[in-house]
Amino acid sequence: xxxxxxxxxxxxxxxxxxxxxxxxxxxxxxxxxxxxxxxxxxxxxxxxxxxxxxxxxxxxxxxxxxxxxxxxxxxxxxxxxxxxxxxxxxxxxxxxxxxxxxxxxxx
Amino acid sequence: xxxxxxxxxxxxxxxxxxxxxxxxxxxxxxxxxxxxxxxxxxxxxxxxxxxxxxxxxxxxxxxxxxxxxxxxxxxxxxxxxxxxxxxxxxx
Numbered sequence: 051x052x053x054x055x056x057x058x059x060x061x062x063x064x065x066x067x068x069x070x071x072x073x074x075x076x077x078x079x080x081x082x083x084x085x086x087x088x089x090x091x092x093x094x095x096x097x098x099x100x101x102x103x104x105x106x107x108x109x110x111x112x113x114x115x116x117x118x119x120x121x122x123x124x125x126x127x128x129x130x131x132x133x134x135x136x137x138x139x140x141x142x143x144x145x146x147x148x149x150x151x152x153x154x155x156x157x
Numbered sequence: 158x159x160x161x162x163x164x165x166x167x168x169x170x171x172x173x174x175x176x177x178x179x180x181x182x183x184x185x186x187x188x189x190x191x192x193x194x195x196x197x198x199x200x201x202x203x204x205x206x207x208x209x210x211x212x213x214x215x216x217x218x219x220x221x222x223x224x225x226x227x228x229x230x231x232x233x234x235x236x237x238x239x240x241x242x243x244x245x246x247x248x
């Protein structure tokens with residue numbers, strides 16, 4: 051018999067792993083740096099957030115849960131910032147975005 | 158081994174498999190920034206894996222390692238993106 055508590059944790063974990071898979075597929079299959087950063091940063095942030103929410107729910111109440119929630123807030127703030135900084139560095143270096151004219155000789 | 162413990166460990170294993178798959182982009186990625194983004198995603202997955210293990214094995218001291226790893230991961234991305242351009246004004 052699955053209680054509501056266990057069901058909520060398992061649903062959060064399934065959602066987190068699903069978005070992790072989406073991030074991995076985006077990193078492997080998309081054609082250039084900017085689309086990969088776009089796909090990976092957002093879906094991976096959401097997947098990590100859902101999985102950390104599951105961990106926080108499984109730890110019960112107390113100081114460890116506060117630490118996991120802090121970790122979640124920190125990842126939600128820093129992950130998109132890091133992706134933005136890396137793509138901005140790439141744009142400053144003069145890496146051209148992929149367009150539909152490049153189709154055929156792309157990755 | 159309760160159901161929640163099993164689910165947390167299975168999710169941690171799935172994240173390990175995903176990180177190994179992303180290693181393809183780190184090895185292959187044509188530009189340096191591709192590799193940095195892939196390493197960043199692997200680092201985020203590592204933080205999640207450490208947190209899931211802390212919850213599954215009920216050892217809250219491990220969470221401090223996850224916090225420090227998240228900080229170092231962010232610092233690595235910012236440092237690399239700042240010192241690979243000439244003027245360094247990416248933030």
